[in-house]
Amino acid sequence: MEITVCIGSSCHLKGSRDVVAILQRLIDLNGLKDQIELKGAFCMGECAQNGVCVCIDGERYKVQGLNAEAFFNSEVLKRLHEKG
Structure with a gap:
């Protein structure tokens, strides 16, 4: 699984x-280091949205520090369990 987090200025x-x-x-x-590749990318074109743009295998989400753990549990772990 590839997770990309926008690290652009916005x-x-x-x-x-x-x-x-x-x-x-x-x-x-x-x-999960062997199953997840965590990457950074500059501007992903979602600057006007609230939160940080995070993509999982190309699907975009808005994530904030306060909900990052819930996002991980609901989206990342769920996908891994569905694949496994």
């Missing part, structure tokens, strides 16, 4: 650093 101001740190911690805690 998303940086919206907290992309926190989102990346939380996702990295959750990937590590769940032992």
Whole structure:
């Protein structure tokens, strides 16, 4: 699975650093380094939206630090369980 987090200036101001740190911690805690590739990308064209743009295998989501763990549990873990 590939997760891409926007780290462009707008998303940086919206907290992309926190989102990346939380996702990295959750990937590590769940032992998923071999199943998830966490990447950063500059502007993904969603600057006007609330939250940081995060893509999972090309599908876009808006994530904030406050809901990053819930996002991980509901979207990332769910997809991994569906594949497995």
